[in-house]
Amino acid sequence: MLAINEGDLMIEDKASFVEVESGPQVFVKRQIETGLSDGINIEVVSGLKASDKIKHR
C-alpha cells in the first residue's frame, strides 16, 4: 500500500491532486485517488507510483 503525507495533498472540490516532479525542480499537478487516512498519512489508491517524487508543501 502506498501512502503520502496528507499535508502534501491538494484537495479541490471532489478531486485530490499532488505535484509530481517531472524534471529537476519542475512539478506537474496530477490527480490521484485517495483512500484511508490515519490523520497524518493518507493512502493513495491510484495515480502515483512508489518511484514518483512529490512536492512537499
Added chain:
Amino acid sequence: MTMRIDAGRSFDAFDEQQRRKVAIIGARVESQLFGKDERALRHDVTINGMSFQVIGVFHSLSNGNQQQEEEKIYLPNDTLRYAFNQVGWVGNFVVLPKPGVQARVAEEDVKRYLANKYRVNPDDKGVFGSFNLQNEYDKIQGLFTGIKMFSWVVAIGTILAGAIGVGNIMLIVVKERTREIGLRKALGATPASIVLMVMQESVFITAIAGYAGLVVGTLVIQAIATMLGPRPSMLNVNSAESQLQTSKINLANQAADLERYQKLFAQHLISETDFNQFTMNFNVQKEAVGSAENAGHQRRRPDD
C-alpha cells in the same frame, strides 16, 4: 490566524467533510501536556472525555499575545459543532472590514444587519454585544500626537530663545562699535559692507559655538550612557520607565537652569559660547529623552 505550523499539517477539506477528530495545538499546549523529549504529533489529546488526534503543532506569529495564542487548541469547525452539540449556534464571530472601511462604521452596520435579520429593536443594546479596537487605537494615537506637538513647541521655544539671545548680543556689539563704524563710514565703507561685517561675525560665532556644543553634548551623553551600563532589555520596561522618569526630572532641572542662564546671559554675565553650549546640550538631552519615551511606548503597546 497568524501562525506557523512547526510539525505536521494544517486542516484540509477532508478533516472538515469527515468531521475527523483532529486538532492543531499550540507550542505551549505541547510543552505542557507532553514530556520534554516527546512530540505531540500523532498522539491523542482528550477534551471533555473525547480523544482528538494531534495533526499539527503551531507557534504564533502575533507579537503581543503570543503566549495566549500558543495555549490554544484548534478543531475543525464541523468537528467542534457535532462533537460538542453546537450545531446551528454561533457564540461570537470576528469581522474584518475591507481596507479603507472604518471599524466603527462596520461595527454599526453589522449590528444593524443582525438586528434587522433577527427582528430585534435596533435601540436594544443588550442583545448583540460587540467590541472593536478603533476607539482605543484612536486614543493612543491622539496621545502620541499630543506628545509630538508638545516636544515641537518646546524645541521651537528653545531655538527662539537662542536666536533672541544671539540677536541681543549682536545689538550690544554694534552699539559698542559705534565709533569704529563711524570711522569706517568716514573712510568710505558702504552700509552694506558694514552689515555684512556684523553678519559674518555673528554667523561665525554661532556656527563655532553651535558645533562645539553639539560635539560636547554628544560626548557627555555618551559618557553618561557608558556610566549607566548596558541598555535595558526589551522585557525590562519598568526599569527603562524609571530611568525615563529620572531623565525627565534632570530635564526639568536643566530647563530651570536654562532659564537662569538666559537671565544671566541677558545681563551679559556669561559668555555667548557658554550659553549656546548649554542650549545645545539641553536640546540633545531632550531629544534623547523623547526617543526613549517613544521607544517605551512602542514597547509597551503590544502588551496592553
